[in-house]
Amino acid sequence: MPDDSGPPRHRLAPGPSDTARPGWPRSYAAAATAATALVGAAVWLSTLVHPSPVLHDLALFAHLGFLVLGFGAVLVADYFFALWVLGRTTFAEAVTNTTRLHPLIWSGLAGLLISGALLSPNLTSGITILKLGFVTALTVNGVQAMALSKRMSVLDGIPPMRLLLWGGCTSAVSQICWWGAVLIGFLNVNR
Numbered sequence: 001m002p003d004d005s006g007p008p009r010h011r012l013a014p015g016p017s018d019t020a021r022p023g024w025p026r027s028y029a030a031a032a033t034a035a036t037a038l039v040g041a042a043v044w045l046s047t048l049v050h051p052s053p054v055l056h057d058l059a060l061f062a063h064l065g066f067l068v069l070g071f072g073a074v075l076v077a078d079y080f081f082a083l084w085v086l087g088r089t090t091f092a093e094a095v096t097n098t099t100r101l102h103p104l105i106w107s108g109l110a111g112l113l114i115s116g117a118l119l120s121p122n123l124t125s126g127i128t129i130l131k132l133g134f135v136t137a138l139t140v141n142g143v144q145a146m147a148l149s150k151r152m153s154v155l156d157g158i159p160p161m162r163l164l165l166w167g168g169c170t171s172a173v174s175q176i177c178w179w180g181a182v183l184i185g186f187l188n189v190n191r
């Protein structure tokens with residue numbers, strides 16, 4: 001008889017051996033560096049492209065669409081953990097469901113970077129630089145959230161306080177950066 005008492009296994013969850021691999025912190029550091037470089041590349045691209053008004057409008061529409069996809073998925077992920085806090089789901093289920101949202105979050109973020117590069121950001125404006133800082137921070141935070149997610153998916157039983165604090169901080173940084181970027185984007189369009 002297979003033992004199914006542990007957290008549910010699925011294709012997106014890591015095996016216990018993954019977190020035991022000696023090189024895994026280094027691969028996350030490399031991923032965080034690559035993520036920061038991608039934000040830099042989007043900013044650099046934005047200085048090269050000069051979109052027509054029609055392309056600008058299409059890019060703004062896409063920007064809002066990718067915002068719904070990426071931030072929407074982030075909010076649903078946090079909602080699963082709120083359900084766990086309220087005792088409406090198990091911790092393993094919350095982690096599994098959140099892991100399934102990762103492709104949506106990363107696709108939304110990639111789309112925001114590409115469409116944002118076509119929106120001619122004003123790089124001399126302090127508030128726009130602050131927004132790009134939020135975008136960089138939420139991207140790096142997303143990479144370390146993947147490491148956290150791997151740790152959580154191999155847990156058996158009640159998660160230790162250290163991991164819960166790590167999760168709370170990750171969620172707080174994510175919310176601050178996403179809402180900050182949304183607010184500045186909105187202010188930039190409506191000034």
Ligand code: HEM
Pocket residue numbers: 042043046060063064067109112113115116117119120121122135138178181182183184185186188189
């Ligand atoms: C998490 C990432 C991002 C979020 C949440 C976000 C959010 C937003 C929002 C809510 C708007 C306002 C749209 C409207 O009210 O019609 C906006 C506009 C804008 N965004 Fe972003 N954005 C992100 C990333 C980026 C990036 C990486 C760039 C540039 C490389 C960028 C450049 C712009 C520009 C230039 C506008 C103003 C467009 C205009 O003046 O017509 N955004 N953004």
